[in-house]
Structure formats: structure tokens, C-alpha cells
Amino acid sequence: MRGSFANLLFPVKLTFELSYRIPPPLEGKVVRGSHVLAPFGNKVITGLVTKVFDTPPDFQGLIKDITEIAGTGGASEKEIAFIEWMAQYYMCTPGEVLKAAVGNSIDVTPPKMSNQKKETSKLVNETNNCIKTGRLTREQTYVLDCCRKNIKANIPTLIKGVTGSGKTEIYMELAKEQLSQGKSVLYMVPEIALSKQLTDRLTEHFGRHLLVFHSKMTPAARKKVRESIRNYQEPSIILGLRSSLFLPFDELGLIVVDEEHDNSYKQSDPAPRYNGRDAALMLARIHGAGIVLGSATPSLESIYNCHSGRFSLVELNHKYHSAGTTTTEVIDTIREGQKGSMEGLFSRRTLDAIGQRLQKNEQVLVFRNRRSYSPLVQCMYCGDIPYCNNCNVSLNYHKKRSILKCHYCEYAIRYNTICTKCGRPGLKERGCGTEMIEEQLRFFFPGSKVARFDAETTSSKVNEEKLLSDFAAGNTDILVGTQMISKGFDFERLTLIVLVQADSMFSTDDFRASEKAMQLLVQLAGRSGRRDTRGHIIVQTARPDNQVYIDFVEGEDGMARELQERKEFGYPPFVRLVRISVKHPSKERVEGFCDIIARKLPEWGVIDFTGPVPPPVERVKREYILNFWVKLKRNTDSPTIKSTIFAGIESLVREAGRGVSVGFDPDPL
Ligand SMILES: [Zn+2]
Ligand SMILES: [Zn+2]
Numbered sequence: 001m002r003g004s005f006a007n008l009l010f011p012v013k014l015t016f017e018l019s020y021r022i023p024p025p026l027e028g029k030v031v032r033g034s035h036v037l038a039p040f041g042n043k044v045i046t047g048l049v050t051k052v053f054d055t056p057p058d059f060q061g062l063i064k065d066i067t068e069i070a071g072t073g074g075a076s077e078k079e080i081a082f083i084e085w086m087a088q089y090y091m092c093t094p095g096e097v098l099k100a101a102v103g104n105s106i107d108v109t110p111p112k113m114s115n116q117k118k119e120t121s122k123l124v125n126e127t128n129n130c131i132k133t134g135r136l137t138r139e140q141t142y143v144l145d146c147c148r149k150n151i152k153a154n155i156p157t158l159i160k161g162v163t164g165s166g167k168t169e170i171y172m173e174l175a176k177e178q179l180s181q182g183k184s185v186l187y188m189v190p191e192i193a194l195s196k197q198l199t200d201r202l203t204e205h206f207g208r209h210l211l212v213f214h215s216k217m218t219p220a221a222r223k224k225v226r227e228s229i230r231n232y233q234e235p236s237i238i239l240g241l242r243s244s245l246f247l248p249f250d251e252l253g254l255i256v257v258d259e260e261h262d263n264s265y266k267q268s269d270p271a272p273r274y275n276g277r278d279a280a281l282m283l284a285r286i287h288g289a290g291i292v293l294g295s296a297t298p299s300l301e302s303i304y305n306c307h308s309g310r311f312s313l314v315e316l317n318h319k320y321h322s323a324g325t326t327t328t329e330v331i332d333t334i335r336e337g338q339k340g341s342m343e344g345l346f347s348r349r350t351l352d353a354i355g356q357r358l359q360k361n362e363q364v365l366v367f368r369n370r371r372s373y374s375p376l377v378q379c380m381y382c383g384d385i386p387y388c389n390n391c392n393v394s395l396n397y398h399k400k401r402s403i404l405k406c407h408y409c410e411y412a413i414r415y416n417t418i419c420t421k422c423g424r425p426g427l428k429e430r431g432c433g434t435e436m437i438e439e440q441l442r443f444f445f446p447g448s449k450v451a452r453f454d455a456e457t458t459s460s461k462v463n464e465e466k467l468l469s470d471f472a473a474g475n476t477d478i479l480v481g482t483q484m485i486s487k488g489f490d491f492e493r494l495t496l497i498v499l500v501q502a503d504s505m506f507s508t509d510d511f512r513a514s515e516k517a518m519q520l521l522v523q524l525a526g527r528s529g530r531r532d533t534r535g536h537i538i539v540q541t542a543r544p545d546n547q548v549y550i551d552f553v554e555g556e557d558g559m560a561r562e563l564q565e566r567k568e569f570g571y572p573p574f575v576r577l578v579r580i581s582v583k584h585p586s587k588e589r590v591e592g593f594c595d596i597i598a599r600k601l602p603e604w605g606v607i608d609f610t611g612p613v614p615p616p617v618e619r620v621k622r623e624y625i626l627n628f629w630v631k632l633k634r635n636t637d638s639p640t641i642k643s644t645i646f647a648g649i650e651s652l653v654r655e656a657g658r659g660v661s662v663g664f665d666p667d668p669l
Contacts, residue, residue, distance in 0.1 A: 003054050006030055006066060008047035010040055011099035015650050017050060019057040020066045033080060035070040046070050048098060050080065073230050078286050079248055085282055088639060091646040091664035092271035100272055101246035136173065139316055140166050144173055146314045151254065151290030156281060158302050159294040161316030163526025167294045171256045172205055174292065175237050179209060183253025185237040186244060188276060190262035191487050199239060206237050213240035213247065216461065242267065242276030245283055252287040255280045260293040260302060261519050266669045273665045296526055297519040300563055304573035326525045326535040328553045332544040344440045345432055345500055350538050351444055353496060358448055362495040363471065364478045366437055367524060369504055371454040371482055372396035373436045374429035377404065379419035381426040392619035397429050409621045437500055438480045445478065453481035486523045494528045497537045508616060511571050512669065514548050514562055521552045570631065572667065576638050579665040580628040587624045593657045594626045597649065604644045606630055642666065
């Protein structure tokens with residue numbers, strides 16, 4: 001419609017939209033969805049037009065003019081709908097979603113030409129010729145058929161299939177079918193860095209139709225992908241992380257969410273704190289596209305959705321142990337210690353097992369979910385533990401760099417053994433991290449090559465790729481790593497996986513701990529014993545009677561029991577949980593503001609909540625934190641209550657909470 005004024009959305013956190021005047025030469029050209037340049041603060045930046053209207057806005061002062069139309073082709077109704085849904089569901093402003101979508105600025109690209117689509121069919125024929133596919137097993141063919149039917153019927157499919165059961169071939173076959181109909185495919189993975197094997201494979205099959213998109217790419221490379229999707233000329237398959245959901249899709253036919261259980265799909269900071277899997281379901285709905293989720297260890301959320309009939313479940317290989325490729329052993333480190341059978345961090349049995357594998361020229365992976373040399377140091381005279389200045393957490397000891405470092409902020413100090421409290425040379429490491437494990441393994445296996453894969457050693461992409469390619473090529477014998485190592489890649493000669501101090505998987509008061517631990521164990525098991533080699537996994541634990549280990553050894557996943565417990569105690573997926581975090585440098589301010597929220601929540605319709613309660617680390621980066629945990633009923637009035645809470649707290653912050661920051665995390669992990 002024609003109009004003289006427009007509301008603009010900018011990629012910043014604003015709880016309201018800004019109105020601008022459309023100068024006469026641009027009237028009729030500026031429409032909802034246009035990208036335009038307009039003065040904002042002392043800059044001119046790109047905004048998205050959400051509304052065009054004629055009545056002058058009720059505004060004190062001079063209304064500014066839109067400067068010009070940005071040549072980006074604009075956003076479609078579907079993109080706007082997705083932004084609006086995400087802001088509402090994830091309790092943030094549309095501007096924050098826009099920022100997540102485009103960064104600080106919207107790229108300026110040549111305008112879209114409308115006649116380009118006519119060439120599509122010709123290109124599609126060509127597409128068919130350059131896509132190769134292999135042959136599928138009977139089981140795969142059955143699953144493929146189910147997926148096809150579900151896509152037609154608009155029902156999400158969950159494929160539960162062990163690592164190596166051939167999910168990827170099914171995804172590729174489905175993708176090929178979409179491309180041949182001129183439709184694009186979004187193929188989501190949790191960690192692109194570890195998916196070089198997948199990228200190579202997809203490149204081989206889809207050639208130039210494959211586009212890769214992730215946040216570690218240069219802005220120019222990202223822009224190129226975005227443009228190529230916006231100026232749709234031929235269908236493509238986009239391999240990307242959660243951020244790829246914001247690409248300007250036009251002809252989207254299918255979304256694949258591989259490893260759907262993975263926590264990396266969740267954005268923890270800043271808002272929107274969205275889960276890529278759940279947002280993908282909404283994106284598919286907006287586009288009328290099919291969606292297929294896959295995992296060896298599906299999330300309880302997805303299992304629940306299958307039980308309630310929202311998803312259709314298909315399985316590839318029922319039990320992950322039935323193939324007989326991986327055997328499991330749990331070692332009780334307390335008992336081993338009493339027998340005098342512990343050598344440093346390892347039981348003698350573990351060391352023997354590692355030695356045997358190395359002798360056969362096979363590879364070993366040692367897992368520990370704590371990086372650093374040791375998570376804390378303590379004075380043996382006075383018991384003092386050095387803490388971070390900015391956070392309420394002990395400093396980690398990094399031996400090679402000889403520093404004590406906080407993993408929550410950048411704070412670090414030189415390490416020496418002198419205790420600052422009593423002045424005596426009493427500081428000693430307590431507990432172990434990956435660096436200590438690496439050191440001990442070098443000591444026990446002096447002839448072997450040991451490498452470490454954690455946030456510290458992979459801080460540069462070059463190092464990360466080198467570590468992985470060295471291990472894949474067999475140049476490394478033992479790889480020590482954190483959670484990062486459990487994801488999405490295969491090593492043919494890896495036959496033994498060892499978990500050291502496995503119980504730390506349960507050390508937090510996280511209601512998802514058992515689910516996450518089982519997922520990790522199964523994912524790790526899936527990394528070993530591919531093809532004709534037989535894998536073995538050793539869990540070193542002080543709590544061998546933990547039900548998760550018992551289930552794992554028996555080849556059960558224990559998820560039915562877990563689901564039952566969640567139901568009994570009223571936890572997700574049976575309710576919707578929202579975490580509200582309140583932060584301020586002054587403890588009194590946080591407490592005072594939380595008192596107000598606690599009084600208001602029932603007024604806003606919240607019946608069930610706990611809080612304010614401090615998180616495990618209650619002070620981070622010089623700010624005190626208190627949390628509320630709000631429980632909402634599923635599929636009922638939760639959208640309205642969420643909006644009420646968000647608007648209510650935002651206005652409280654403006655009135656009474658200057659300087660207080662509040663973060664909303666719906667469906668926290
Ligand atoms: Zn001391
Ligand atoms: Zn800190």
C-alpha cells in the first residue's frame with residue numbers, strides 16, 4: 001500500500017518500533033518488508049519496514065525521513081513471520097531477533113530480479129545429472145518411504161538410528177528429491193567444525209548446489225551465501241548451524257536437523273536464547289516444508305512428541321549394541337584404589353587396555369569433561385583456594401602456561417606455589433583436567449603420540465583441523481578431549497574410548513543430567529568400532545551403581561524411566577520451563593528487584609515458580625545473579641503469559657530497575 005509513514009525495525013534491542021516519514025520520491029516504493037536506510041542515533045543504518053501507514057504518528061518532535069531504499073530485495077512475509085514468532089516465543093524484542101539474523105547491519109545487495117525463476121526448470125534438469133547417489137539397504141528404503149509420506153502429510157519425522165546406520169544417505173536421497181522439484185533444503189548440524197567429513201561427502205554428491213553457512217565464516221562469505229539464496233536462481237542444499245535458520249529462504253522444501261538432541265543447537269547468550277531444533281520446526285511450518293530430525297539418542301522432547309502423536313518415529317537398528325560392535329566396561333575406581341590398582345588417574349586395567357590397542361596400532365580416545373590441568377588449587381597448610389576476583393568460582397590451573405585462570409571471565413594470574421593467605425608455599429592442584437591426563441598418558445606411554453583436543457588447543461581453526469586430521473591420518477595415537485570430541489566424526493582405527501572421572505557428568509543439579517550423560521555415552525560409543533573393527537568403551541567411576549551406567553552396559557537407554565520421572569516431578573517435556581536471570585553488581589539491588597518480580601509473577605498468571613534462587617556460580621563478571629524458574633502448562637495459555645511476563649518485567653526494569661539486567665531463557669538446557 002501507499003503511505004507516508006513507516007515503522008522500522010532495527011537490529012538492536014528496542015521494545016518499540018520507530019516511525020519515520022517516507023519522502024515523496026520513495027512513496028509507493030517503501031512497503032512492508034523493504035530494507036531501507038534511515039538515521040538512527042548519529043548513524044544511518046539499515047532497518048526493516050514492518051508497517052506503512054498514512055496517519056501521522058503521535059510523536060513529539062521532528063520525525064525523521066527514510067534516507068533511501070537498500071538494494072537488498074527486502075524480507076518476505078515468511079521471514080517477518082519467523083522473526084515475530086521467535087521474539088514472542090523466546091521472550092525478546094524483534095530487534096534482538098533481527099540482530100541474531102543479520103548481525104549489526106543488513107547486507108546491501110543488488111535488487112532481486114523477478115524473471116530469474118523462469119530458468120529454474122532447465123537448471124533442475126542439470127541438477128539431476130550432477131547428483132550421485134548410492135544404493136540403500138532395505139531398512140533404509142523403508143525409512144526413506146516413511147519420511148516421504150510424512151513430508152507429504154506435513155508430519156515431522158524423527159529418525160532414531162545408531163551412528164553409522166545410514167541416516168546421512170536417507171537425508172541425501174530426500175534432499176535430491178527436493179532439489180529436483182526446484183526446492184531448497186536446509187541441512188542443520190550442531191558443529192560445523194567437526195563436520196568436514198560430512199561437507200566433503202555432500203560436496204561430492206551435490207557439487208555447486210551445496211552452500212555452507214556458519215558464523216566462523218568471513219562476513220563476505222556469509223553475505224555471498226545469503227545473496228545467492230535471496231536471488232534464487234536454482235535450488236540449493238545449505239549445510240549450516242542454527243544461525244542458518246535466518247537465511248532468506250524462498251523455495252524451501254525440507255529441513256533436516258541432524259543430531260537433534262545436541263545442546264549446541266541452543267543459543268545460550270545473548271537473546272534470543274533459541275533452540276535451533278525447535279525453531280526449525282516453526283520455520284518448516286511457516287514454509288509448509290517437510291522436516292526430518294535424526295539422532296542416535298533423541299532428546300526427551302522429541303520422544304515425547306512422538307508419544308503424543310506430533311512426530312512420526314522411525315528407527316534404524318533398534319539397539320545400538322545389537323550390532324555387537326562396541327563392548328562396555330565400568331571400572332570402580334574406589335575399589336581399584338583399595339586394591340592398590342590405581343596408577344595416577346588410571347586403573348591398571350585401563351592402562352593395559354590402552355597398551356594393547358597401541359600395540360595393535362589402533363587408536364585411543366580419552367574423555368574428560370574438564371579442561372585445564374586441574375579445576376582448582378588449594379593450600380595444603382591453610383586450606384585456602386584461590387578464587388576469581390570477578391566471579392564466585394575457583395581458578396583453574398593451566399600448567400603449561402603456568403597460570404591460574406577463570407573459565408567464566410578473562411581473569412588470570414601467574415601461578416606460583418605461594419599461598420596469598422598464609423604466605424607459605426602450599427598451593428597444590430586438586431582434581432584433574434585434560435592437561436593432567438595428557439601429561440600422565442605421555443608418562444605411561446612414552447613412545448606414543450598424545451594430543452589434546454579442548455577449547456584451549458582448538459582456539460584457532462587451523463589447530464583444530466590439524467588435530468583432527470592428524471588423528472584421522474593415524475599420526476596421533478591417543479587423543480585426550482572434552483565434550484567437543486564426541487560429535488559427528490568417525491575415526492576408523494579408533495577402537496578404545498576411556499572416560500576418566502566420568503561422574504562429573506552428574507555433578508550439577510541439572511534435571512537433565514541423566515539424559516545428557518546417556519547421550520554422551522552413546523555418542524562416544526558411536527565414535528569407535530566402525531566397519532570391521534570392534535570398539536570398547538571403559539567408564540572409570542566412583543559410583544558404578546549409577547543407573548545410567550547400568551543401563552548403558554545393558555544396551556538400554558533408560559529414557560522410558562527418565563520420561564516417567566519427569567512426568568511425576570513436573571519437569572520438561574511435560575511442562576514448559578522459563579528461566580529468568582536477574583543480574584546487577586550490587587547484591588542488594590538484585591535481591592530487591594527479585595522481590596518485586598516474586599510479587600508480580602502471580603498477578604501475571606504464573607501459578608508455579610521457584611525463586612529467586614542463586615545459580616551454582618552466583619557471581620559472574622562482577623555481577624550477582626538470581627534466577628526464577630517458571631513452569632508453564634504446555635500448549636495452553638503459555639504464549640500469552642510469556643508475553644505478559646516479558647512486557648511486565650521490561651517495564652519494571654524501566655521504572656525501578658535501572659542498571660539491572662534481566663535475561664529470559666525459555667526451554668533452558
Ligand atoms: Zn595457605
Ligand atoms: Zn571470573
